[in-house]
Amino acid sequence: MWTRALIPVAAVLATFVITSIFIILAGANPFEAYYNFIIVPLSSKFSALEVLVKATPLIFTGLAVTFAFAAGYYNIGAEGQLYAGAVAAAWVGATFTNLPAIVVVPLMLVLGFAAGMLWALLPAFLKVKLKVDEVVTTLLMNSIIMYFISALLNGPWRDPETGWPKSPEFFEAARFVQLIPKSRLHLGFVIALILVVIVFIVIKRTPFGLQMRAAGASKAGALFAGINVNRTMLIAALVSGGIAGLAGVSEIAGIHYHLISELSGGYGYTGIIVATLGGLNPIGVSVAAMFIGLIDTGAQTVSRVLGVPVYLGDVVQSTLLLVTLSMLLLQNYRIKRI
Amino acid sequence: MGDFIIDIIAATLRVATPLIFATLGELFCERAGILNLGIEGTMFFGAFSGFAAASLSGSLWVGVLTALVGGMLSGWLMSLFSVRLGVNQHVSGLGITLLMTALSLFGFRVIFGESRVLPSITPFKQLSIFPNSPVLGEIFSQYALTYIAIALIPIVWWVVYRTNFGLNLRSVGDNPEATDAAGINVYNLRTIALVIGGALMGVGGAFLSVAQLGSFTFGIVAGRGWVCIALIIFANWHPIKVLWGALLFGSVQALQSRLQLTGIKLPYELFLALPYIVTIIALTLAGRNASYPAALLKPYKRE
Numbered sequence: 356m357w358t359r360a361l362i363p364v365a366a367v368l369a370t371f372v373i374t375s376i377f378i379i380l381a382g383a384n385p386f387e388a389y390y391n392f393i394i395v396p397l398s399s400k401f402s403a404l405e406v407l408v409k410a411t412p413l414i415f416t417g418l419a420v421t422f423a424f425a426a427g428y429y430n431i432g433a434e435g436q437l438y439a440g441a442v443a444a445a446w447v448g449a450t451f452t453n454l455p456a457i458v459v460v461p462l463m464l465v466l467g468f469a470a471g472m473l474w475a476l477l478p479a480f481l482k483v484k485l486k487v488d489e490v491v492t493t494l495l496m497n498s499i500i501m502y503f504i505s506a507l508l509n510g511p512w513r514d515p516e517t518g519w520p521k522s523p524e525f526f527e528a529a530r531f532v533q534l535i536p537k538s539r540l541h542l543g544f545v546i547a548l549i550l551v552v553i554v555f556i557v558i559k560r561t562p563f564g565l566q567m568r569a570a571g572a573s574k575a576g577a578l579f580a581g582i583n584v585n586r587t588m589l590i591a592a593l594v595s596g597g598i599a600g601l602a603g604v605s606e607i608a609g610i611h612y613h614l615i616s617e618l619s620g621g622y623g624y625t626g627i628i629v630a631t632l633g634g635l636n637p638i639g640v641s642v643a644a645m646f647i648g649l650i651d652t653g654a655q656t657v658s659r660v661l662g663v664p665v666y667l668g669d670v671v672q673s674t675l676l677l678v679t680l681s682m683l684l685l686q687n688y689r690i691k692r693i
Numbered sequence: 694m695g696d697f698i699i700d701i702i703a704a705t706l707r708v709a710t711p712l713i714f715a716t717l718g719e720l721f722c723e724r725a726g727i728l729n730l731g732i733e734g735t736m737f738f739g740a741f742s743g744f745a746a747a748s749l750s751g752s753l754w755v756g757v758l759t760a761l762v763g764g765m766l767s768g769w770l771m772s773l774f775s776v777r778l779g780v781n782q783h784v785s786g787l788g789i790t791l792l793m794t795a796l797s798l799f800g801f802r803v804i805f806g807e808s809r810v811l812p813s814i815t816p817f818k819q820l821s822i823f824p825n826s827p828v829l830g831e832i833f834s835q836y837a838l839t840y841i842a843i844a845l846i847p848i849v850w851w852v853v854y855r856t857n858f859g860l861n862l863r864s865v866g867d868n869p870e871a872t873d874a875a876g877i878n879v880y881n882l883r884t885i886a887l888v889i890g891g892a893l894m895g896v897g898g899a900f901l902s903v904a905q906l907g908s909f910t911f912g913i914v915a916g917r918g919w920v921c922i923a924l925i926i927f928a929n930w931h932p933i934k935v936l937w938g939a940l941l942f943g944s945v946q947a948l949q950s951r952l953q954l955t956g957i958k959l960p961y962e963l964f965l966a967l968p969y970i971v972t973i974i975a976l977t978l979a980g981r982n983a984s985y986p987a988a989l990l991k992p993y994k995r996e
Binding site for chain 1: 728730774778779780781783784785787788789791792794795796798799802803915916919920922923926960962963965966969970972973976977980981
């Protein structure tokens with residue numbers, strides 16, 4: 356059992372060794388780079404909080420992916436569902452100008468969740484009813500919503516004064532409160548942490564969670580045990596979409612205050628990395644999200660200080676995913692052989 | 694009207710070219726039993742490495758060749774995880790896509806810096822086969838890579854259905870245990886299939902940068918890889934049907950860009966999204982009769 360805890364550490368070290376090749380190719384010193392990557396962001400209060408800001412959407416998308424993957428439904432559409440939630444929040448946040456925060460914020464969360472579910476509905480329905488592969492359809496839905504967003508921002512939501520493609524500004528009550536002065540950390544982080552607990556309880560401690568995990572482990576076995584696998588999968592897929600929708604609500608109401616097409620930096624896809632690193636466990640997901648948030652923040656430091664392209668962060672994250680995958684598997688091999 | 698149709702046909706072939714390359718690539722992977730979701734990233738890496746090599750060497754064909762080798766590398770990397778280690782193919786494939794995308798963006802910045810002007814090259818010229826015919830001359834005035842893509846269809850058909858390698862390929866995707874019992878190395882065969890597949894995906898990506906655009910932009914592939922994943926199901930893993938699928942998608946794409954110009958009062962984004970919507974519909978209709986390779990997604994472990 357103790358090796359399970361060592362795997363993330365070993366994976367991170369191996370990843371650093373592998374990615375140092377690219378740092379050298381970019382003409383920088385790997386040790387200096389990793390100092391700026393990991394230590395510098397944590398050594399000031401502002402940038403340490405910024406790590407949590409970056410982790411917030413990743414906790415949501417990581418949980419969304421976890422919820423679906425645990426039930427054996429490969430929802431790769433968190434990115435699109437995030438934008439669906441953001442559209443709903445953008446509409447609420449600019450429309451109900453005379454409502455107080457106590458009403459508007461829950462309304463945004465509910466509608467954002469519903470919008471994410473709605474965007475997840477078609478692939479889930481096609482999967483359950485017609486056995487259409489959900490991986491392909493959720494990916495295609497990601498492309499489709501980007502055109503929808505673009506149509507909104509170039510059409511009815513185009514800024515009438517500047518002509519920029521961004522939706523109307525949120526009014527004050529619809530903006531998430533800042534948790535700490537002079538930092539961007541907002542209410543979304545708290546909501547994300549609450550959701551970690553809820554998802555943990557649902558997956559690990561409820562009959563439905565058990566059905567989900569049974570369906571995810573073996574469809575045939577779950578059917579044999581009398582579980583309605585299609586219904587379980589459908590619900591898991593929709594809830595997953597809803598959680599991803601909340602990521603969009605949180606980003607728009609906590610950071611941007613208006614809809615732009617660059618709202619998500621691929622958070623939906625990074626959610627898959629986070630869910631895998633976290634071992635499809637909500638607690639693990641929150642830790643993994645914070646680590647990936649650290650890499651995101653660190654990549655900006657490295658880019659600023661050493662001139663290494665900021666995409667080094669993406670290289671590190673994807674390498675880490677592949678390395679972790681292999682290590683998890685090698686561990687399984689060992690257990691079998693002994 | 695005649696001009697309009699000829700124009701559409703010519704544009705359809707252009708749009709279909711990268712899809713034909715990449716879908717044929719995916720065909721090799723999936724016929725061997727591996728779903729390669731690395732396709733999007735491999736195409737992106739092909740577009741980047743092809744452009745970078747063409748730009749640095751001054752030769753477009755060196756660019757295409759580099760993309761081919763880059764794609765092979767990506768396919769080989771995918772084989773390490775999905776074949777040798779037997780990792781979950783969905784997650785490892787997406788991992789490859791994320792990695793190849795990140796490496797391309799990183800490499801592009803390292804080589805070309807943060808210049809405000811988009812680096813560009815003079816792309817391939819279109820070759821006219823029938824310069825004297827008004828109709829055929831227009832339709833068959835295409836990039837060399839388009840002709841190669843079309844020629845590849847019967848070649849791949851022949852390889853898959855008429856060679857020993859093809860026979861082994863099909864059997865390893867359906868029943869790896871039996872293939873192994875027949876004395877064929879399942880791991881090597883699947884690795885070769887992924888490497889071939891990656892090469893084709895890389896060239897498909899390079900078409901976008903060194904033929905169509907003459908530059909490399911971050912949105913250059915724009916989900917085409919995912920479309921190919923749908924096309925291969927639509928084509929029922931058959932090379933000839935890949936052509937029809939790619940032409941169908943290409944014609945919708947070509948039609949939408951012409952419809953935008955007709956001044957119909959609809960947001961142009963609706964037309965841009967149309968090919969993706971049509972792909973989902975086509976997939977739904979074709980999905981019922983899809984006969985997946987039996988061992989797809991199942992890692993092989995020798996007992």
